[in-house]
Amino acid sequence: MKIDARHLEIIAAIVDNGGLTEGAEALGKSQPSVSRTVAMLEARVGARLFEKNRRPLQPTDLCQALAVEGRKVLAANQTASALVRRYIDGKSGVVRVGGTPFFMDGVISGMIAEFQRAYPEIRIEQSYAYAADLSRQLDSNALDVAICPMDPAALPEKLEFSALLDGRNVIACSPTHPLAGKPSLRLSEIAPYPWIAPPVESPLYQDLRSILAGIGMTDFKVSFSGGTLASILNILARSDALTVLPYSVVFMLRRQQALAALPIRINHPERSLGQMWSPAQSDRPSVRRFRRFIDAEFSNLRTTIMKHEQNSLWRR
Template sequence: MKLDSEHLEILAVIVEKGGLTEGADALGKSQPSVSRSMALLEKRINAPLFEPGRRPLRPTELGQRLARLGAQIRTANQEASLLVRRFQQGHAGRLRVGGSPTFMDGVVSTMIADFQSRHDDVQIEQSYGYMDLLSSELRNGALDCAILPLHASQVPPDMTFVPLLPGNNVIACRAGHPLTRRKGITLADIDTFTWIAPPADSPLFRDLQRAVKAIGRDDFRVSFSGGTLASILSVLVGSDALTVLPYSVVFLARRTMALDVLPLRIEHPDRQLGLMTMDGQQQPAALKRFSGFLTAEFHRLRNLMDHELQMARRRG
């Protein structure tokens, strides 16, 4: 026997409120409509739902048990409706986010943690890659968005790129490094130290090559290469080696690690870190909320970094 679940929900509200009129008011229905629904349910089960002649209404034993099931159905429907609204409003769902390793681990991961502390029902699947891989995965639907540094001319015509942070590289070293105590750093000073090189296929490796060339060298001695950001930072704070890193990465890493920046200007990369999405694809609602959150967080980070640079110039 198949019963109409809506009839069971109506029964549950009538029993809860203590009468047909009260139940109808709670449901936003007319009293005759509610009475017809109960009559249909009684006909279906071939048994009365309420004890005759009792005021206020008193359910029969079967009516009481059916009302309990109706209350469960009503609760499940309310939970389902709430879940749908949360998905539609971007408070729940799944996001597949890819990005360049240095920025994902050094900057974006802390923002993801903050985002999920506010939206713990949004599951984020993170992966790593550079331009070719990330754009390919956006096109085949394996990613919802990518976070990477690009020049405007590199943005594919079938994608949208939202800039988040201008390129700004620095020469990083451990806190207390011998060069941080010198007012004027010469080429001879730098030549005595080795370099930590990021993975050779990364844009940051090319930045390192350009930076070293800009200060007068076509080659450089590498003491460590190819590691993750965590290993690069560990080697950096434990040695006198130098490396080129985005200033945002150093700025945030300083909270927990003894890092410093050499007072030596180098050429900034002509690109911006940004969020790239595929045009024409249906995006999860959580992506809009995540994108807005990242935009606000990077704006705040940029203000903090600008303030620190201004303070450093005043001290200098």
């Protein structure tokens, strides 16, 4: 004897609301509809569900037992509805975000922390890669959002990009470095120092090479490579090494007094840090919400940077 789950719901509603009319109302259905459904059910089951000739409908023992199950169905239903509501409202779900390592570690991870304070039910799956890989992953729907430096002119087909911040890089060193704090610097002055090399695929690496080419150095001393931001900060603090980092990373770390930026302008292609995504992949509400959140965070960050530069409290 197969019983329809919606019938169990109806039974529970009638029993719990003390009558057919009230039950129908609680279910958002008309009274005749429920009445007939009950009649059909009783006929199919071959047993009374409600006592005969009682006017506030009185459940039989069997009906009471079925109502117990009906309540479970109703509860599951409500839970499911809530789940869906939160999901389409972008308050639950998953966001797969990938980006270039230093930028993710130095800037984005902090914003993710803020995001998860606001939306604790959204799970973030973070990964690291460079632009080419990120594009591919967006295309194959292995990623929802990529955050990386990008020349908008070189944007791959079928991907969209929204700039968040100027993409320039700076030469960074320890605040205790001999060159730190000098108001101006000639390129040749940096020649003696060892370098912490960014990964070869990184745009930072290209910037490093162009800097050194600019002062005629084709061979340079790499004292360390392969580390993430945390390692690099430790190395820098205890050495005279130099490295190339995104300006924004250095800015974000200003409070920790872990880094100094040398006043040397690095030339590089027209490049912005920004979000990249595939409009072909219809994005989930959680992803939409994440992207908007990141936009807002960077909007704040840009004004913060502007203020700092105006006040000259912190110079590059």
